[in-house]
Structure formats: structure tokens, C-alpha cells
Amino acid sequence: MSLLLRRTNSPTTNHHHPPTTTTITFTTATQVEVIQSILNCLKSGHIQKAASILFDFPLPFPHSLYAHFFRHCRSPKSIAAAHKVEFHLVATTRNPPIFLRNRALEAYAKCSSLHDAQELFDEMPQRDGGSWNALITAYSRLRYPDEAISLFLWMNKDGVRANNITFASVLGSCADVYELSLSQQVHGLVVKFGFSSNVIIGSALVDVYAKCGIMVYARRMFHEIPRPNAVTWNVIVRRYLDVGDAKEAVLLFTRMFSDGVKPLNFTFSNALVACSSMHALEEGMQIHGGVVKWGLHEDTVVSSSLINMYVKCGELENGFRVFHQLGSKDLVCWTCIVSGYAMSGKTWDARKLFDQMPVRNVISWNAMLAGYTRFFKWSEALDFVCLMLDTVKDLDHVTLGLMINVSAGLLDHEMGKQLHGFVYRHGFHSNLMVGNAILDMYGKCGNLNSARVWFNLMSNWRDRVSWNALLASCGLHHSSEQTLTMFSEMQWEAKPSKYTFGTLLAACANTYSLHLGKQIHGFIIRHEFQIDSVIRTALIYMYCKCYCLEYAVEILKGAVSRDVIMWNTLILGCCHNHRGRDALELFGIMEAEGIKPDRVTFEGILLACVEEGLVEFGTQCFESMSNEYGVLPWLEHYGCMIELYSRHGYMDELESFMKTMTIEPTLPMLERALDACQKNDSPILGKWIAKKIHEFEH
Template sequence: MGRFSSKSFYLPHFLPNLGRQGNDARTLCPYPSHSSVSASAYPTTNSSFFFFFNCYMGVSAASILNHILYNRTHKPQTQPTSAKALTNTIFTHLNAGRLQKAVSILFAAPVLFPYSLYACLFQICASNHAIVEARKVESHLVTFSPTPPVFLLNRAIETYGKCGCLVDARELFEEMPQRDGGSWNAMITAYTQGGYPEKALSLFSNMNKSGVYASEVTFASVLGSCGAVLALCLSRQVHGLIVKYGFVGNVILESSLVDVYGKCQVIKDGQRMFDEIKNPTAVSWNVIVRRYLEMDDGKKAVFMFFQMFQTAVRPFNFTFSNALIACSSISALKEGRQIHGVAIKMGLEDDEVVSSPLMDMYIKCGELENAHRVFEQLSSKDLISWTSIVSGYAISGKSREARELFNQMPERNVISWNAMLAGYTRSLQWEEALDLVFFMRNATKDIDYVTIGLILNVCAGLSDVEMGKQVHGFIYRNGFLSNLVVGNALLDMYGKCGNLRSARVWFCLIISQWRDSVSWNALLTSYARHGLSEQAMTIFSEMQWETRPSKFTFGTLLAACANTFSLEHGKQIHGFMIRNGYEMDIVIRGALVDMYSKCRCLEYALVVFLEAASRDVILWNSIIFGCSHNRKGRVILELFGLMEEEGVKADHVTFQGILLACIYEGLVELGTQYFYSMKYYVMPRLEHYECMIEPYSRYGHINELEKFIKRMPFEPTVPMLTKVFDACRKYGCLRCMELYEREMPQG
């Protein structure tokens, strides 16, 4: 029997789930059920009579049980029985925050109360997620009101939805004698807010088929579900219905359209929709900034943030946060400082939503002191702000300062520990990282997969495979085996420690069902790093059956081919990338240039270099050293001239290549000129002084050599003195031989 049957009886308060049938109800509504009642608690004769009589009349067993329990549990009341007096009592309890008591009084009264009281109770139950009380209110309503108002049933559906009991909501929706647009909207909203967008969209489709017109609230819920499942086609259809029903100009719906178009990766349509909003609200601006940020278009996100100030709209703190994150992504320090200034004017500099991304922006823009200044000015420093500043110093390579701040933290969580540990591993401070691991294990038992990955990095950095095996055992005992990040870190550790057998076994037997391209790259890199290019190429062939290789994969393979002079394998990889449409960016071109150069195929290296649309100093250095490897000094000098014409600033690596070119061609004077012109670009390093000693020694410029040694800003190294001594002996300069022989260390 349904809720609205004329033969149904009053449902007692201790049977809130009676009539909620099926596993779905227990799954979606995890509250205890009390529908089982012992038959021995009631007289057999009366029970049998009611059972057979009502079966004859067509009344359900549930209704029989309701009637019996109603007669046994309802005693004469000592409190006022009039609806008005009971209503006043109920409101007194509600005002005092005693919802359970108020509902108990209502549930025990065999009278119908004013509908406004039911509406108020539904609202309070929804706010407190009081599902048991909500069921009692609904049960009382449908028992004493044969035809409850539709608006009250709609409130009941909304209450069930907010309490997370979607099965109850759908049952009530299906049993309603009459529905209006609010009923459909309440059910659709319940599905949307409950995390069931597919069911919400299906119900919306049924609503349209039923000929019920959607309201603005319905469309807002439907657009939210479209964004959750990225239903772009349906979103466009809903957009058309919004225009058709005349809801154009509703800023909430227009902002929702901007949001769903952004989530569906059609930000141009989102921007077009935003431009149609006559008076965008703070929500509208926050949506467009956020969607540009998620599209990795930080420049446009910052632009839209500043556009907002041409209106009279006050941004949310979350909008400031999104704009600062956008500045961090594009290293927009100037704009970040301007946003900081606006935040100070609006009194948001102490807001934790703004302060954390503000520190992060300064850190990523290289302004660590400003980040620390923001941190020091916070009136109350929480765990997030402490972790942010520690992480900032750690990733900036200032591990000592980071550790000092870390030691001052009033409390720490696993993220704080991971930040400090990541700083040590980033700076290759393996011993300090290992000490921190021991300190962490003594201080806390809190550990996650990130911690495990970092500890495995420490084992790899120390080449301590035995410690890595101990960590492997810890992973097995504590249930981290199913985490792919941990599995890949373990694979990388075995590879870097040279234990290729364990790496291969782990790769094949343990993570064969859930490995990804990172797993393949880790295994491939392990073999390539140890000069096993043939095996690396075999792994590459196997990899193509399971996943698409990344640019990182090709970079690793090309480096392996370069180190083993495997020209044919390198050509095959190059051809594979061309055939499969891979982008030849600067990094890949640099790897190709290096491979072809080391494999004595300079012509191909030059072709790859010249075909590049843009060339940075790293790519120039690759071709210069490639020519140096092939002893093409004249070509290096010509390339350096082209480099200057393109306006690329040379670095210390470039000048080392130029000096080597002068050595190969015997251009001692030109090499001297390049050396002394270096000061206009970079400060000369030890390798540059070594490069200058070589041509003076090789070509017999002993006087220039002696002057150069005396002008050096540091004492010559033993290899330098050895080379000078050999040159003096070769060219018969006995005085210099005796001089440098005394300066060389004995033994």
C-alpha cells in the first residue's frame, strides 16, 4: 500500500523505515531500520482476526501491524490535546533547539497540525540532516491529511535529498497523487546535490516528455549536472531551452552556462556567454577566472580579474586566490604585486584563503623574502601557512632555512614532513633526508604514499638497495602495493640501484595489471642508464602494445643511442616520431642533435637544428658541442655568428664550445680574444682557463702561457701544471720547466 492509500493506518514513531524496501534504500540511506517486530508481543487471537479480516478487505499486512501498534502505544494524553496548544509547545521546543522532542510531540498527537508547522519542521530537519525526524514528520502528514498540499510534499523531497536519502525522496516523488514543477525540481536538485548527475539528467528528460515546464532553479540544477558529466551537447540543448522559455537575463543561469562551457573545455563559448551578461555578479567573475585558470590560460585569468575592477563588483576571497594562482603559473610578478596591493586595501591580507596562494606566488616568482614577509605579517599562522613557507624555502634550495622554520612549527602533519623531505631530495642532500626519515618515524606514525615515494628516492640517491628492500617490505605490510605512484617509485629505485633483475620482476609480476607510461619509462630508463640500449629498444617495442610513448620516452631512448653510438636505432626512433605525428619541440630536437652528432652524422644533426622554428641557448649549445665532437671548428665559429644575429645570449657552455673550436683550428689569437670578451656575457670558470692553457701549450706559445698563468685569479690546479710542464719540456723552455716543477706537489 502506498503513502496516500485511504486504507493506510498511522505509522508509529519507532518504525521509521517501514515500507522502505530493497537494497538500494539501505545503501543510499545508511540509517538503522526497525521494521522487524516480534509477533509474540501481541495477542494471537486479535492478530489473526485482523489479519484475515484485512486480507479479505484488501488491506496490507503492514497496515494491520500499524493498527495494532497504534492501539497498544497510544495512551490517554496528559498534555493539552488541542492542535493550537500542541503547536505552541512544539514551537517552544524548536526555539530551544530541541528538534527531537518537538517531533516526538507532533508524532504522538492524533491531530492534523497547521501546514506551516510541517513546512517549518521539514526545513529544520533538512538543516540538521535529521533523517529520522524527517520521516516522522512526513509519516504524520500523510496519515492525517488524505490529500497533503503538493508544496509540503516537495519540501519533504528536498529534506530527504539534503539528508542524502535519495531512495526515500524518489519513493515519495513516485507516490505523489499530483506533481507540479516544484516536485520535479526538488527531485532533480536532490540527485544533483547528492552526486548522481546521470539520474538528474534522466529525470529532466522525463520531465520534458511529461510536458512540465522547467523553472530557473531546475535549469540551474540541470546545468550543474551537465558540468559534472561534461555533457556539452546536452548543455547546448539546455541553453536553447533557456532562451526559448524566456529566461535570458537571469544572471544565475547565465553564470551557470559560463561554468559548464568552461568545464567542457569550450572556453570561447563560455567567454561569449559571459560577455552577454549585462550585470555580472561576483559569482560570474569568479567562474570565468576559475575556468581560465583550469584551462591553463593564466594570462587570460589574470586579465579577467583586473577587468572586474572596472565594475562595482567586490571580488570574493576565492577570486583573489584564483588570480594569484594564475600569476604563479605564468610567473607574473608585477601583476601578483598589484593583486597583493588590492588585497591589502580590501582587508584580505590576513585571510588564509588569500595569504597561502600569495606566498606561493612570491615563491614561484623567485621572491622568497617577500613570501616570508607575508608570512611574518599574518596575525595567526595556521598549519597551512607554516607548511607553505617551509615548502617555499625547501623547493628554492634553501634547505637550512627551511629546516629552521620546520623546527619552529607548533604542529606538523604529513604534508609538512613531505615538504621538508622533498626539499632535501630536490637538493640531493641524501644523508640529511635519511636523518629526517628516522626523525619522522620516531615523531609520528602518519605516513602516506608521497612519503613512501620520497623515501624510495632517498634509497635511489644513496644507491642503497638493501634499504630499498626494507622499504619494499614496509610497503607490502602496510597496504601501499596497490598505489601506482608507490609502485613506480619502487621500480625506479631498483633501476637506479642497478638491480635490473628485481626491477624487471616487479614490473612484470606485480604491477602488470595497472602500470602506465611512467612505469614503462622507469624500466626503459633503467636499462638505458646502464648502457643496455638493445634491451631498452626491446622494451620500447613491447611498450607500444600497451601505451602510447611520451616525449620523455624518446628523450631517454635517444640519449641511450647517443651514449652507445647506435645510429640505426636513433634513426628508427626519429622516423617513428615523424610517422606518428609527435611534436618536435626544442627538447626533442636537442636530443636528436646530440644523438646524430655523437654518432658521427653531423649532416643530419644540422638539418634537425636548422628546421627548428625557434632555438634557445640550450639547442645552440647542443649543435655547437656536436660540431666540437666532430672537430668542426670552423662550423662552430659560423654558428656562433648566426647565434649572435638571432639575439640569443651565449652562456658559459657556449664559450667552452667556442674555445674548443679555436683549439681544433689552431686559432690561438682568436681564442684569446673570445676568452677576454667573455666578461661581457658570463664570468669565466675553471673549464675556460683549462681550455686556454691547451692551445698555448699545444702550439708553443710559451711566453703567452706564462703570462696567462700569472694573471689567473686562483692557483693553477695539478692538471694545469702538468700540462704546462709538458709543454715547456716539449719546446725546450728549461727555465719554465724548473719553475713549474718546483710548484708541482711532490709524490
């Protein structure tokens, strides 16, 4: 048949321009062929070609074809095709049905074009519940919660009844903005319209109550769902993890199995994260068994969580085994294992893995740099920073914070100032983490004036970490009076933390200000702050440094549980007060309480032996470190032994010790031993040491 039709050569989103006129002859057989050709293109993923074929045929097609076409428009790349299909529908059909316009609206939303979706919605001569649902869902899915909520209120005002999809979407938007009051009103409508047993809406209610911090309501809603599905379980596990109740998250995860629900890969991941946060290795290993059983060991989301769990629980080898057994390793898994080695102090191994990474992003670089800074390897960190600046284009606030930490560690004020300028030029100056790093850098580099100026500039966004950094700077540079004055000012703006008191007490210890230290101790007691292990250790340190050992002992006695750090602080404090015998007595009590000594403990014991002249006992302690306690000697332990033999004239033992050391002695060690040789008339050993010193200097 011959038809006179209008057709445009290039459609746009503005459908008000009349298409050019042309005469085309088609047959019914031709239309069937065109439909089949369009369907073939859609099936093979050639959506633009399908749209062009459709647009070149200016006759109306069956509604099912338009609906099918719109369903294939589901990414931003498909937006042009969606425009063509909608234009063809409007151009060839006088009054397109509402359901097809709704499909077009959904297509625009899936293509992430809310502008087109809203414009179509506004131009629709008639709308139904599906139209409202499509637009509300679009705004909710694309994270525009305020707009989604406003549309829902408008819809409700117009008397249009919501369905289960609408309720789920608006509850999701309420969760995004923590809108508890409206969520409860929507909950009332859910009950009124008979959707209480709907698992999708039930899951959304669990989520919104949990995000609003009402876990009691969330748990109640969870138990009211007749048959929670895997998504529902994932929501409740995740929300318990978010509020810091990792134990309950793991318990709920294990209940899924008894209820016959197969966890999602994200649920496995969340449960493993919960195990990581509470260092629950046994539970994590059980979950690992479930991962293998359900065949998820190749899933990169689950595998990265497994690696992280083993690393956090101190099982680095098991984490590497999981990584090594992965057939396909993505960027997240690579970054997890690099971070694990770096943050465990094995930076050499971490760097080796980092260099093997096929692809890196800024997070990978940050993970490696964080390992260097955590263990104060400043020269390696600086080299890495230089390499990073030559390689990575887009630095983030974490990178800048770490770089500023490097300049602080190196006490490189000039580098810190340059980084501060970079921060300003690139708009990172209002980032709190970066701002606090700058403050800490100025303080450690001794530029208290710049630290105070920057602190004042941070007045609109600083927090108690900022205050702690400034307090630490003053304490570090022996300005204890100013430290206490600032502490008084701090209380108008931020609540002190245990780290605040630790900083204040360290400032008093560094300046031997016993009177001020007692004032802070009294403040802690008067204001009923909990004296935990951090504050108790800081108090012991302050009293020891201020030569008030009896108070330090009383503080230790008052502890319900005493950890190794607390004992070490008091043992070293005894040495500082020239009370070596008391330090050794404390060591005996510590062992009796079942506290395992570490390298710091043995440093204190060896210093006590030096103080009291207990050469034989000191030798026994040094030998027992690795033989009985599994503690490898560090540089400071070798230094203590050289001091022990040198001070008390045990020259034969000194010679034997120095010639069998497993590490090279430092220049101060050699100089101390040479001084002993001169005082105790040991020319042979002195000659050997002098030669070592010559080699050291040249």
C-alpha cells in the first residue's frame, strides 16, 4: 500500500519540530521483516542499529515491540536509542497508551537521564500509579532521596495509591537521609494497604530503622517478616556491623544456615568484616569453610574479605594462601594483600607484591605508603612519594595526609610547607584529615606559630583531634603551661578524650611538672572520666618521669587488669629512678601474673642489671630472651649488654660478646666499648674496636 508519511532524519529530545515529508511504499511482509530485523539486533546487543532500523520505518509497530525495545535501554550508552524509540512512538501513534510512556520513563531512568524522565512525566497528558512509581524509583535508585520523597508526598496528596515498589523506593530514600518520622508514617500506610507481609518492603523497613539507629525496631521488623530472603538477612547482618555490634552480625549470619537460607556473597563478606573487627579468627575460619562449601572461594568480593580477615587476625600466611589460590585476582584483592603485608611491618614483602601488581590505583599506592609511615620508615616513604608523584595523576586526601605525615616524620618543614601550598591550590584545605595532618606537621617540625595560625584558620571544621594535635605540639616543645591553658579553652569546644589526657600527662612528664600532672589527675577523677589502660599508663609514665615512683606503683595496683605496656612503663620508670632492684622485683610479679614479657620488658630488665651491676644475671636474661621467651634481641638490647660489660669492667665477656654479635655494632656502641678498653687496659680489644670505628667512618 502507498502512504504519505512524515519522517525526520535526525531525532532529538525536542519532539516539536515537524519531520520532513517523503513518500515511501511498504508492504506488510516488509514490516514483518523489519520487526524481525529489529529483534535480531536487540538480541545481539546492537541497540543503536535496531533504533536506526525502527526509525527508518515510519509506521506504527505493535505495542509489545516498543515495550521490548524500552526494556533493552538500560545504560547511559542507550539514551540516544531511547530517544529515537520514544520519538517514533509519539510520531506514529496519535495517543500512545500510558503503559508505553511509563516504559519510556523507566528506560530514561535506567539510562541515568533523570532530566528526560522528569520532562516526559511533566508532559504526560495522563498518568497512573505506574508513572509515579517509575519516577520515584528513578530518583531513589540514582540517589536523589529528597526528590523521591517530595514526589511521594505529591503523589499521596493527589490520591494516587502507592504499590509495593513505591513503598520500597521511598523507604530506601528515607534511609538515605535518616528520615525516621516519615519512615514511621510510610510504615503506617504499608500496614493500612496490606503490604506488611511483603518481604521487599519488610527488608526496606529493617534497613531504614537500622540506618536511623533504632536497632530494636529493625530487629522487630525482621522477626515480623514471615520468610526473610537472602537480601533481608544481608540487610540485618550489615546494619549490625555498621552500628559496631560485630558479634551479633556473626551470630545472625550463622542463623541463616539453620533457617535454610543461602547467604549472598555480600553477606559472607560482611560476616568476615565483622570477624576482622573483633579479631575472631576461629569464627572467621568457620566462615571460610562455608565459603568453600558454597563455591564462593573464587568470588573476588568474598576473597578480599577473607584476606583482610586473616591479616587483621595476625594470620598473614593464611591470607597470602587465599590470595595465591585465586585464579583471577582483581585490583581489590591485590590491594588487600599489599596492605596486609605493609601494615604488618613487612614492607619489603609488601613492596615486592606492589611491584608485581598488573594494575594500580591511588588506593593501592596509599596502602603501600601507609605501611612505610606506620613503621616510621621515612627514607623509604620519601622515595616512594617521589615515585608516586611521577606516576599518579589524581592524588586524594588520604595521599596528601600520608605525604604530610612523611614530612613530619622527617622533620622537613620546607617539604611540609610545599605540601600545604599544594593542599590550598587543589581545594583540600577544608578536609579535616588533611587539616589535622598539617597541624601535626607544623608542631613536630617546631613551628608552633604556624601551628597556631593554621589551628585558628580551622575554626569552622576542627575537632578534638585538632585540639589534641595542638596540645601535643606544645607538650613536645616543653610549653606545659600553654598546654594547660589551651586545655581549658578546648573544653568550650570539644570534649576531652583519653588521648587528650595522654597528651597532657606526656607534656607534664617531659617537663617534669609533677604539680601540673597532679592537677590533671585530679581533673580526671573529679569529672569521672574512666581511667582505662591508656590513661592509667600515661599516669604511671608521668609519675615515674617526675620521680614520684610510689604514686606510679599505686596507680598500677589500682588496675583491674594489667597489660604488658603498663608493666613495661613502670619497669622502665624504676630504671629512670635508679631503682633497678625494684624493676627486677616487678618483673617477677609480672611473670607470676602470667603476663608474657616482650622486647621492651627485656630492655627494662637489662637496664636494671646495668644499674645494679648484675652482670651474670643480665647475661642469663639476654640468652633467655630468644631461647625461652621467643623474643629476638633488637639493637637496644645489644647496646644494653655492651654498656653492662663496659661499665662494670667485664672485658673478656665484652670481647666475646662483640665478636659474636649477629648484627653490626653501631658507632656509639663501638665508642662506648673503646672507652671501656682504655679505662680497663685492654689494648688488643681496643685495637680491634678502633679498626671497626675506622671502617665505620670511612
